[in-house]
Amino acid sequence: MNFTGLSAFPITPATMDGRVQTDALVRVLERLRRPDLGSVGLLGSTGTFAYLTRAERRRAVSVAADVLGSSVSLMVGVGALRTDEACALARDAAEAGANAVLLPAVSYTPLTQDEAFAHYSAVATASDLPLYIYNNPSTTHFNFDVALIQRLAQVPRITAIKMPLPAQGNLASDLARLRSTLPADFAIGYSGDWGCAEALLAGADTWYSVIGGILPEIALRLTAAAMAGNAAEARRIDEVLAPLWALFKAHGSLRVVYAMARQMGLTDCDPPRPILPLDDAACREIAAATEPLAR
Amino acid sequence: MNFTGLSAFPITPATMDGRVQTDALVRVLERLRRPDLGSVGLLGSTGTFAYLTRAERRRAVSVAADVLGSSVSLMVGVGALRTDEACALARDAAEAGANAVLLPAVSYTPLTQDEAFAHYSAVATASDLPLYIYNNPSTTHFNFDVALIQRLAQVPRITAIKMPLPAQGNLASDLARLRSTLPADFAIGYSGDWGCAEALLAGADTWYSVIGGILPEIALRLTAAAMAGNAAEARRIDEVLAPLWALFKAHGSLRVVYAMARQMGLTDCDPPRPILPLDDAACREIAAATEPLAR
Numbered sequence: 001m002n003f004t005g006l007s008a009f010p011i012t013p014a015t016m017d018g019r020v021q022t023d024a025l026v027r028v029l030e031r032l033r034r035p036d037l038g039s040v041g042l043l044g045s046t047g048t049f050a051y052l053t054r055a056e057r058r059r060a061v062s063v064a065a066d067v068l069g070s071s072v073s074l075m076v077g078v079g080a081l082r083t084d085e086a087c088a089l090a091r092d093a094a095e096a097g098a099n100a101v102l103l104p105a106v107s108y109t110p111l112t113q114d115e116a117f118a119h120y121s122a123v124a125t126a127s128d129l130p131l132y133i134y135n136n137p138s139t140t141h142f143n144f145d146v147a148l149i150q151r152l153a154q155v156p157r158i159t160a161i162k163m164p165l166p167a168q169g170n171l172a173s174d175l176a177r178l179r180s181t182l183p184a185d186f187a188i189g190y191s192g193d194w195g196c197a198e199a200l201l202a203g204a205d206t207w208y209s210v211i212g213g214i215l216p217e218i219a220l221r222l223t224a225a226a227m228a229g230n231a232a233e234a235r236r237i238d239e240v241l242a243p244l245w246a247l248f249k250a251h252g253s254l255r256v257v258y259a260m261a262r263q264m265g266l267t268d269c270d271p272p273r274p275i276l277p278l279d280d281a282a283c284r285e286i287a288a289a290t291e292p293l294a295r
Numbered sequence: 296m297n298f299t300g301l302s303a304f305p306i307t308p309a310t311m312d313g314r315v316q317t318d319a320l321v322r323v324l325e326r327l328r329r330p331d332l333g334s335v336g337l338l339g340s341t342g343t344f345a346y347l348t349r350a351e352r353r354r355a356v357s358v359a360a361d362v363l364g365s366s367v368s369l370m371v372g373v374g375a376l377r378t379d380e381a382c383a384l385a386r387d388a389a390e391a392g393a394n395a396v397l398l399p400a401v402s403y404t405p406l407t408q409d410e411a412f413a414h415y416s417a418v419a420t421a422s423d424l425p426l427y428i429y430n431n432p433s434t435t436h437f438n439f440d441v442a443l444i445q446r447l448a449q450v451p452r453i454t455a456i457k458m459p460l461p462a463q464g465n466l467a468s469d470l471a472r473l474r475s476t477l478p479a480d481f482a483i484g485y486s487g488d489w490g491c492a493e494a495l496l497a498g499a500d501t502w503y504s505v506i507g508g509i510l511p512e513i514a515l516r517l518t519a520a521a522m523a524g525n526a527a528e529a530r531r532i533d534e535v536l537a538p539l540w541a542l543f544k545a546h547g548s549l550r551v552v553y554a555m556a557r558q559m560g561l562t563d564c565d566p567p568r569p570i571l572p573l574d575d576a577a578c579r580e581i582a583a584a585t586e587p588l589a590r
Contacts, residue, residue: 017379050403051377082346083568084312108345108401108434109549109570119569139403141436254404273378274414275404 003073003100003130003160004187004205005038006223008212009046011257012060013269020056022063024267029067032213036220038206040068041102043077045139046210046254050079050106051272058092065097075132079104083119087126094127101127102162104134105142113148124157133161136191146181153186160187162208165195172202179203193253194245197238200226210253211244214260218293243289251278259286298368298395298425298455299482299500300333301518303507304341306552307355308564315351317358319562324362327508331515333501335363336397338372340434341505341549345374345401346567353387360392370427374399378414382421389422396422397457399429400437408443419452428456431486441476448481455482457503460490467497474498488548489540492533495521505548506539509555513588538584546573554581 010032013024032040042064043049043057052060061076068074076098078089090101103123105116124131133152135144152158166174171190179188189206190199196207200223212219218237226234247256258271259278263286270277278286305327308319327335337359338344338352347355356371363369371393373384385396398418400411419426428447430439447453461469466485474483484501485494491502495518507514513532521529542551553566554573558581565572573581 018377045404048404081567082313106403107569109340109343109547109566110433111569112571115569115571118571122568138405252404271404272376273417274402274406274410276407276410276413 003039003075004189005207005227006212006216006219007039007041007075007189007206007208008032008037008216008219009041009044009208009210010213011261012043012047012052013261013267014048014052014056014272015269016273018052018056018272020052020060020063021267021269022059024269025060025063026067027266028213028261029064032216033068033071034216034220035071036224037072037212037216039073039075039100040064041075041077041208044102044134044208045104045136046213046257047077048254048272049077054085054089054092057089058096061093061096061098073099075100075102077102077104077134078123079106079134081106081108083122086119086123090123090126090129094129098129100130100132102132102134104136105140105144107140107142111142113145116142116144117148117151120152120158121155124155129157130159131157133158135161135163137164146178149178150181153182159185160189160206162206163188163190165190165192165199171195171199175199175202175204193241193248197222197226197234201231201234210248210257211241214257214264215290215293240293247282247286247289251282256286259283260290263287263290298334298370299484300502300522301507301511301514302334302336302370302484302501302503303327303332303511303514304336304339304503304505305508306556306562307338307342307347308556308562309343309347309351309567310564311568313347313351313567315347315355315358316562316564317354319564320355320358321362322561323508323556324359327511328363328366329511329515330366331519332367332507332511334368334370334395335359336370336372336503339397339429339503340399340431341508341552342372343549343567344372349380349384349387352384353391356388356391356393368394370395370397372397372399372429373418374401374429376401376403378417381414381418385418385421385424389424393424395425395427397427397429399431400435400439402435402437406437408440411437411439412443412446415447415453416450419450424452425454426452428453430456430458432459441473444473445476448477454480455484455501457501458483458485460485460487460494466490466494470494470497470499488536488543492517492521492529496526496529505543505552506536509552509559510585510588535588542577542581542584546577551581554578555585558582558585
């Protein structure tokens with residue numbers, strides 16, 4: 001199984017009362033059944049894991065395992081506020097056919113570094129699957145110290161990390177510094193679609209991608225160019241996507257991809273309330289930004 | 296019913312797998328059955344609402360309604376990531392005997408001001424109880440614009456707000472400015488125990504208090520002095536509590552009050568994992584800080 005390259009994060013269409021719409025989920029996932037895709041990241045932030053019950057999350061994993069089969073690696077988000085619940089979700093994911101689990105440091109009471117270490121260690125032993133650290137401070141508000149990442153990289157089965165784009169400074173030097181402190185086979189990837197062409201060009205192992213979950217073609221072309229070192233082509237494609245990146249920043253990528261999924265006829269489901277669907281003006285901007293990509 | 300003055304926020308003792316220990320909860324709440332207490336804030340952040348299931352939260356409300364009877368107003372935290380779940384929790388709280396609901400702006404995907412408005416409006420119509428806005432950016436990371444608070448103050452049943460201490464600047468002028476923009480009968484209170492003597496002296500209506508949930512006597516004396524305008528006595532008591540405030544800031548008040556509850560023989564329960572109990576050195580410091588208060 002290949003977990004590097006493009007990791008596509010799809011939405012999980014669900015009714016207003018939180019029931020996963022498996023027919024729509026199948027339509028979303030069929031577009032991702034491609035051997036050139038590194039992995040599918042089900043039930044990530046874009047997959048609204050935080051808003052779905054354990055039973056619905058398990059149902060979504062089963063559907064994804066059926067649709068993707070052995071053609072694409074399936075990573076499943078197992079974030080939960082309680083350690084025991086995250087462990088149960090990891091066991092569920094393993095039983096339902098996942099190939100890896102992704103764990104965000106979800107918190108309400110802000111966690112200490114030691115608490116996060118204990119949480120990750122517990123979930124790593126809950127199943128036999130590799131565990132990816134999902135470092136997502138814009139939603140979890142937890143910040144990993146480098147020392148914590150180093151400790152976690154020593155824990156069996158913890159094999160990779162998804163990093164946020166650096167708030168300031170230079171991604172390439174940040175990545176080089178981080179890589180120098182971690183085992184050679186520990187994979188480092190990035191999310192934040194608008195910065196990921198540069199992240200891949202700088203040598204990141206994985207692009208954890210929102211756009212990859214809805215428009216896999218163009219994201220795969222960007223990834224292939226960047227990983228082949230073709231900076232001009234990667235940046236050309238990135239520039240084509242720039243209007244969409246601007247909308248991601250303005251509205252949040254989750255709201256934008258829900259509007260895209262509706263425009264593409266994949267689902268009529270809206271994001272879970274309290275998140276609201278975007279208004280007509282924003283939807284028109286999204287349609288205008290995506291229209292050239294379909295050509 | 297009196298919702299101003301001291302609002303005491305107790306812990307909700309629960310087993311490691313999340314079952315509320317009603318015997319320990321009764322011991323905690325019996326100390327709060329006092330007519331001079333403005334209210335009990337059950338299932339607030341200190342009450343670990345975010346870590347308990349709907350069924351366990353309902354059980355805790357029933358116990359509290361039984362213990363407190365008509366002697367103290369019972370406010371109940373109904374925070375949830377999903378709007379439909381927060382509405383269900385508000386109905387549960389009303390049916391189980393609460394006198395008001397407290398709603399924090401819990402989020403995973405960061406919310407817009409409009410989304411928060413729709414969320415609060417929906418929960419305000421879910422029951423007949425007054426709704427208090429629980430503005431808690433240190434845990435929710437949501438920031439209320441003044442314009443949003445003004446809009447919410449126009450919604451029927453939304454009658455009060457719990458504010459955080461200002462990160463910088465002068466609380467008295469902040470409070471005066473906020474009050475000038477809101478209806479005269481809209482109550483404004485503060486949390487952040489170390490700043491609340493000054494908040495009450497500046498004219499805040501309510502002290503939403505962690506220490507009040509575990510050491511109600513001294514918190515009531517401080518509140519009475521401050522609300523009578525006796526600044527010298529309020530500040531004298533605040534000074535007595537200063538070592539505890541320092542520990543709250545160092546470790547988080549939740550971890551400290553769990554250690555206190557254990558030392559006082561109220562419960563052996565620890566906070567929900569991933570939150571860890573404090574180590575022996577910290578517990579000794581807590582014992583030293585609280586020992587003079589028992590004299």
